[in-house]
Structure formats: C-alpha cells, structure tokens
Amino acid sequence: MADQDDPQGQSRPTEPSDLKPAPRSGRCHWCGYSLKGLADRGNCPECGTSYAPETAARLQPWPSASKICVRLGWPIAGLMLAGFIGINEGGLLMGLIIGYAMIVAVGFNSYFQVRSMLRRSLPEGIRTQGPVAIWRKIGTTVCVIILLVFVGGPFVFGVGCLILLSNFKWSN
Numbered sequence: 001m002a003d004q005d006d007p008q009g010q011s012r013p014t015e016p017s018d019l020k021p022a023p024r025s026g027r028c029h030w031c032g033y034s035l036k037g038l039a040d041r042g043n044c045p046e047c048g049t050s051y052a053p054e055t056a057a058r059l060q061p062w063p064s065a066s067k068i069c070v071r072l073g074w075p076i077a078g079l080m081l082a083g084f085i086g087i088n089e090g091g092l093l094m095g096l097i098i099g100y101a102m103i104v105a106v107g108f109n110s111y112f113q114v115r116s117m118l119r120r121s122l123p124e125g126i127r128t129q130g131p132v133a134i135w136r137k138i139g140t141t142v143c144v145i146i147l148l149v150f151v152g153g154p155f156v157f158g159v160g161c162l163i164l165l166s167n168f169k170w171s172n
C-alpha cells in the first residue's frame with residue numbers, strides 16, 4: 001500500500017489494465033496499428049505517424065454484422081413491403097410509390113452508411129489508398145447510377161415531355 005502513494009512512481013511499471021483507462025480502441029488513425037500499452041502520445045511504431053489520445057480514440061471497431069445489415073438493409077425490407085402492398089387489391093399505386101422511394105433510399109442510404117462506417121472504422125491510410133479507394137469509387141459510382149436512373153431519369157423524361165407538349169401546342 002505504501003508504495004502506491006509514492007509520488008515519484010510514475011516511471012514504475014504499473015498494472016496495465018485499470019490505472020489509466022486506455023483510449024477506447026487505441027489505434028493509429030493512419031495505419032490502424034494497435035497502440036495499446038504505449039505512451040499516451042508519440043509516434044506509431046508501424047508507420048511513424050504521431051498520435052495523441054484524441055487521434056488514437058478516433059477509430060472504432062466495426063459495427064456488428066446484424067447492425068450493418070439493419071443499416072444497409074432497411075430499404076430492401078421496405079422494397080419487399082412495397083411489393084407486398086402492391087400485390088394486394090387496390091394497393092398497386094401505393095406499392096409503386098413506396099417501392100420507388102425505397103429504390104431512391106437504397107442509393108442515398110448505402111452511400112452515406114458505408115461512408116460513415118469507413119470513416120469510423122477504417123484507418124485513413126487504408127481508406128484513401130489502394131484497393132479500398134478503388135472499391136469506394138466503384139460503390140459511389142453504383143450509388144450515383146441508381147440515383148441518376150431513378151431520380152434523374154424520370155426528371156429528364158418529365159421535362160422532355162413538357163418540352164414536347166409545349167412544342168406541340170406551339171406548332172398548332
């Protein structure tokens with residue numbers, strides 16, 4: 001007990017677990033190297049990036065598989081619901097409206113959910129370089145195409161129809 005109160009005892013090896021609460025995940029924000037057991041501040045032994053408690057706490061573990069399914073899957077569930085409503089007597093229009101809204105939601109939701117999960121859990125150096133960066137571009141492209149087809153498409157079609165109609169009236 002006496003030596004626990006020793007004011008000079010800071011360099012003395014301490015119990016690793018409970019004296020100083022480690023940063024929540026304790027990883028290098030650039031490369032993801034675990035900083036557990038290292039000093040509060042310093043340079044990452046793996047990539048040399050300097051870290052502090054704030055940056056070490058930035059990366060959080062991935063959400064559980066079920067949470068990822070809920071985050072990404074609710075528009076799909078909504079689509080199934082729309083189909084279910086649509087096949088019922090008199091529900092076709094409502095089903096189509098909900099179905100359309102859910103397809104648009106797939107594009108928006110996937111884009112923002114994936115982006116926030118990557119920011120939260122993937123080290124910067126991995127997120128911005130190499131294969132992950134390529135996959136992010138592919139994913140973004142897919143989301144943009146979905147939105148272009150289902151939002152931009154009908155819009156252009158609608159505007160086109162209006163122009164054609166107004167031209168038609170003009171020529172008469």
Ligand SMILES: [Zn+2]
Nearest residue numbers: 028031044047
């Ligand atoms: Zn690092």
